[in-house]
Amino acid sequence: MTTDDYYNQHANEFISTTFAVEMERLYEPFLTNLSENARILDVGCGSGRDTLAFKRLGYQVEAIDSSEELVKHASALTGIKVRHQSFYDLEEDAVYDGIWACASLLHCERPRLFEVVLKLIQALKPNGVLYMSFKYGNQDREHNGRMFTDLNETQAEALLQQYPDIALLQQWLSIDQRPERSEKWLNLLWKKHG
Known part of the structure; x- marks a missing residue:
């Protein structure tokens, strides 16, 4: 089973456990770095929860996900035509003011x-901001048919150092907000130089 197969087969279960999670504390550092009406790309949008929140706040939002079932659900929920696309296939240039990759790049192969x-x-775009979150750790692992790439501070710093035109705005740990979950998450907020 691939990660996409997992989300296609378990879409309803995934949506039911993630949709109602309180996200405002994570949105705030990202959105304070964006102007009104900024253009946002939600990478790996899942249920469409964050896409809908950003749309309701007046931002221009686009979204992608590599699971066909989640794309269908997110499109219906948000009224936005979510693209069935993997982050591996993104080929855009200087289009977005902000990119939101919440709990999605953790499925990217580490290499x-x-x-x-x-x-x-x-x-x-120049001065654009990128938010990413990873499960906290240093392993590559498989869980319930999904592949995970965990990240810790040392690995995040090594990754950041590879991009000369990027600055770290903020980095912090948070605790999973789902009931009966206590996993730690590493949150990264980066800014592209103007």
Whole structure:
């Protein structure tokens, strides 16, 4: 089973456990770095929860996900035509003011993480901001048919150092907000130089 197969087969279960999670504390550092009406790309949008929140706040939002079932659900929920696309296939240049990659790049193969993050950086306008979150740790692992690339501070710093036109705005740990979950998450907020 691939990660996409997992989300296609378990879409309803995934949506039911993630949709109601309180996200405002994570949105705030990202959105305070964006102007009104900024253009945002939600990478790996899942249920469409964050896409809908940003749309309701007046931002221009686009979204992608590599699971066909989640794309259908997110499109219906948000009224936005979510693109069935993997972050591996992103090829845009200087289009977005902000890119939101919440709990999505943790499914990127570690050997391709540099390449994928570079694609996100290239898709950002000058002064654009990139938010990413990873499960906290240093392993590559498989769980319930999904592949995970965990990240810790040392690995995040090593990744950041590979991009000369990027600055760290903020980095922090948070605790999973889902009931009966206590996993730690590493949150990264980067800015592209003007």
